[in-house]
Amino acid sequence: MTKLAVVELKLLTREPGAIFSLLIPLFILVVFGSSIEPGDTVLLPMALAIAVGLVGLYMLPTTMATYRERGILRRLSTTPVRPGNLLVVQLILQLVLALTACGLLLAVGGTVLGAHLPTGVLPGVLTFLLGTAAMFAVGLLIAALAPNGRAANGIGVLLYFPMAYLAGLMQPTDQMPDILARIGEYTPLGAFRQSLRDVWAGGAPSPLLLGVMAAYAVVISIAAARFFRWE
Amino acid sequence: MAVIEVTDLRKRYADLTVLDGVSFSVEEGEIFGILGPNGTGKTTTVECVEGLRRPDGGSIKVLGLDPVKDGRKLREQIGVQLQHTQLPENIKVWEALDLYASFYANPRNWRELLEEWGLADKRNARFGKLSGGQKQRLFIALALVGNPRVAFLDELTAGLDPQARRTTWELIKQVRASGVTVVLVSHFMDEVEELCDRVAVFDRGTIVAIDTPAGLVDGIDAEHQMRFTLMAGDMVELGGLPGVTGVTRTGNRVVVTGRGDFATAVTAELARHHVLVSDLRIDKRTLDDAFVALTGRSFDSTH
Structure with a gap:
């Protein structure tokens, strides 16, 4: 199990997509960050949501669907190790990737750019966990339904843009049509961004939005488990 | 001693009967061939024996174990090379062997396998950069890294050039010489004739004959x-x-x-x-x- 984790970690670092998931949000942060006022509470939550969204919708489903497509899960099931172990290791590593991306953003945003960092650690961690769980659940559902790695990749990218738009990651929500902004707030990514925003503003995230994310995480994970095929 | 005993194996997918009463046994130390055209139930049979598929009827014993009930115990003692499987593009040859060795309680020294299977100079090469023959040799090495008593090899020379096939055949004979029982699924007549001690000939979900290759040839009255x-x-x-x-x-x-x-x-x-x-x-x-x-x-x- 340890060796499996080590090898999978090495493979992840050799994956160009993993580097992109780290660099794209950072790039966006730096480009827009040059024009923010000190103490900004908008940009960092956006960049964090983008990072978690990329890992959940792009990295996670592509990796898992590719493993199934290449028969790696099936090959594992002929050994004493259960193929489920590989999925668990992958989930943990993708979580580590999301954490790394967010840590990088916080470090750069908080120091170089002088953006505001929230004081409420617990609400921040809770929001991060629920938001990541919701996005990973969507990623798992894509992995379950996509016939192969390329399809998973395509579905992930296709889903990312409308979800990012609705979440207010493409333009600020106050410039969006009111109805779309309202709907967007209850999408997984939208609830995540809004909750982060609340944390950054110094308040507690709305229990309703936390509940929305938890519900997405549970319901979509169950659907993913239901539709998942090992081969 | 029979290491594999299959009795009246049956398997259906929806209304398609894939296996219609397959029985055979494999003796310790032999290379047992499973021969037949594609789509006659060879791979399904072997996958049932490996515990990858659950049969609808009949009984299977491998090394005295039931592949479904004692799956985990059985998988410690068998090695499998599957058709149509790949490894991650970016895994290195040594990492794959080291990783798969870690799955077993008493693995072989994978460095020896690297030498035996002519992969020593490809040790640090990534899977995606290997030639077809090298990939195939790596898959066979992975099937043997757990130090199995029975090795299942499915279409082991598919896609290899004639020279590479010959080399692979010689290596398989060495595997038998080391005491490992080999089950060889193939649709190549020459391969089965060259390697197998006994052959089960599959056609339309049943076995139409089991004999030595020479016995099968002598038995025909054409x-x-x-x-x-x-x-x-x-x-x-x-x-x-x-x-x-x-x-x-x-x-x-x-x-x-x-x-x-x-x-x-x-x-x-x-x-x-x-x-x-x-x-x-x-x-x-x-x-x-x-x-x-x-x-x-x-x-x-x-x-």
């Missing part, structure tokens, strides 16, 4: 021919010899048609009458002929 050129002496009457069904002569060239081992009788008769012949050829019967005789259709027409 007509075949011998030809020779008369050098000296007068031609003798051959038509009455046992097994001979026809003799035609064109100038010095003679073609004798017959069944069974008529060629021995013919050469003996020629020798007795001091007839000298040259250019003697006896059509070699092959497993292809055996397959036609057993199933009533040609092997290649089923592809």
Whole structure:
């Protein structure tokens, strides 16, 4: 199990997509960050949501669907190790990737750019966990339904843009049509961004939005488990 | 001692019967061939034996274990090379072997396997950069890294060039020599003839014959021919010899048609009458002929 984790970690670092998931949000942060006022509470939550969204919708489903497509899960099931172990290791590593991306953003945003960092650690961690769980659940559902790695990749990218738009990651929500902004707030990514925003503003995230994310995480994970095929 | 015993195995997918009462046993230390055209149930049978699929009926014992109930215990003792599986593009050869070795309680030293399978100089190469033959050798090495008592190899030389196939065959013989029982799934007649101690011939979800390759060939009762050129002496009457069904002569060239081992009788008769012949050829019967005789259709027409 340890060796499996080590090898999978090495493979992840050799994956160009993993580097992109780290660099794209950072790039966006730096480009827009040059024009923010000190103490900004908008940009960092956006960049964090983008990072978690990329890992959940792009990295996670592509990796898992590719493993199934290449028969790696099936090959594992002929050994004493259960193929489920590989999925668990992958989930943990993708979580580590999301954490790394967010840590990088916080470090750069908080120091170089002088953006505001929230004081409420617990609400921040809770929001991060629920938001990541919701996005990973969507990623798992894509992995379950996509016939192969390329399809998973395509579905992930296709889903990312409308979800990012609705979440207010493409333009600020106050410039969006009111109805779309309202709907967007209850999408997984939208609830995540809004909750982060609340944390950054110094308040507690709305229990309703936390509940929305938890519900997405549970319901979509169950659907993913239901539709998942090992081969 | 039988290491694999399969009795009356049955498997259906929806309304398609894939296996319709398959029975065979594999003895310790042999290379057992599972031969048949694609789509006749070979791979399904082996996957049931490996515990990857659950049969609808019949019983399977591998090393005394039930592949479904004692799956985990069984998987410690078998090694599998599957058709159509890949590894991650970016995994290095040594990492794959090291990783798979870590799955087993008593693995082989994977560094030895690297040497044995000619992969030592590819140790640090990534899977995606390997040639077809190198990938195939790595898959076989991975099937052996757990130090298995039984190795299942499915279409092990598919996609290899003739030279690489020969090399692989020699290595498989060494695997048998080291005491590992090998189950070889193949649709290549020459491979089965070269390697297998015994063969089960599959057709339409059942086994139509189990025998040694030579036994299968001898068992067929099809007509075949011998030809020779008369050098000296007068031609003798051959038509009455046992097994001979026809003799035609064109100038010095003679073609004798017959069944069974008529060629021995013919050469003996020629020798007795001091007839000298040259250019003697006896059509070699092959497993292809055996397959036609057993199933009533040609092997290649089923592809």
